[in-house]
Amino acid sequence: MTRSSTRVPPILLLFVLVPLAVEGFWVFWPALQGFWLALTNWDGVSPPRFVGLGNYARMLDDPVFHTAATNTAIWLVLFGGLSAVGGLGLAVLLQKERRGVGVYRAALFVPVVFSLVATSLIWQVLYQPGGIFDSSPLADPDTAIYAVLVPALWRQVGYVMVLYLAGLKGIDPGLYEAATLDGATAWERFRHITWPQLGSVNSVVLSVIVIDSLRSFDVVWSMTRGGPYHSSELLSTYMYSTAFQSLKLGYASALAVVIFVLAFGVIVTYLVRAFREN
């Protein structure tokens, strides 16, 4: 009956096979179909015709794809980078247990539980002309992507902060006391005690922000639908509108594969780490 025994009771095989079959049917099987559809020009009505790598070749000449790819890169750097830096900064600030610190942590965390749709409506109210701005920054193609990024950051920073707070908990407070006695400045304590101990959390945060950046969809979709004039388009929103509004299902599948390829390295790193722990 223990892990070392050789015979596994048959009922336990069902315990594994049923969930595996559900995931296989709704995830693995559709994923394989998605990779196949990316090689076709399917429109959802007539049977899909094989076009090889034609969809990928088409991206090279597609200006909207270029905008979406550039915006996705901006998103990785700004959404990912700023939420990591901000989350770490706030975690270090709120690291020590002291009076009132729970309230501050909760205040920064509250937006994490809102849906991104609710978050974007909140910010749309703030962006309305006659409020903080004379004209909505969402309506200007030059600023739309950044106007969408701010609410996404507002929500993500608290999440990253929680990840770092969990990591900082593992650091022995005695190290800080010793360093303070030796006259170390706050920066020196961070540089020589905190940072070296955050190695594994940093790699977790890196995977989380890359995966979250590439998955980001809701906030852009609810605020701008990728507009005006595709100026705030991400690969994810372009993929969705190509599939379900333009009904170019083959091309949309190829766009999805591009997102997968970008996420691939991070997914593998995440799995390798999971494998080591098992």
Add this chain to the structure above:
Amino acid sequence: MSSRTSGRVFHAVAGTISVLWLLPIAAVLVTAVRGFDDIAANGLASFPRSFTLAGFADAWTNGGSGAMWNSVLVTVPTVFLSLALSSAAAYALSRFAIPGRRTIILLMLAGNLLPPQVLLVPVSKLTELLGIYDTLFALVVVQVGFGLGFYTFVLQGFMRAMPNEVQEAATIDGAGPVQIFWRIVLPMTRPALAALAALAFTWIFNDLLWAITVLRSSSVMPVTPALLALQGQYVSNWNVIAAGSVIAAIPTVAVFLRFQRHFISGLAVGAVK
């Protein structure tokens, strides 16, 4: 710097950031209880000159109540089924020598890490093929399938850490594997299940992408996608839109406040493992 001054500096900095963080929420709460005429006449940024719950009534009666019910019908079964299936899988994979167990665990986790975009077109077509497109049932099964890998991974890690002795003692007493799962392992897994349930509730309740992929009719839309429709319907009725966002946020905020500790530990465990 004396410790008292440094304490003051700390509270000034942390307090200012917290207030700034909460300011958008405060602004929306104020907007939600203003009258339409007040906002139209004085602008969104003006000091409120009215107090009314009309915005809430409008948002609630124009689709809000139906959408909330749809959300319940999706979220409750999805959380329940996900945790039931994944805890069964986690039990078998963590406590028994299932052939290829490591590979199975990682394969299941890998499925959850896939960008959902890869699945949208095939999943939408699959639901059409099965005749369940545009039903809440489709949304439930899709989300159960997609979430299973992550829940199984977290739960099997938790169950592996349990001491073997309890299981051995129960075996000697003649308990079968199913009884051990039900009477011993599941109760001991309760903290992890609570954390995952709180997380899963927020994720599923807040979902937009799967809902707009397998649903079309406004009558079946849960709260999150229904909010988008509300925005289209009440263009520039900012009190109604603000009230709608407040209503949509209440369930997840309530779960967070009630299960705060589980929630935070779940987030940390989920990512660090």
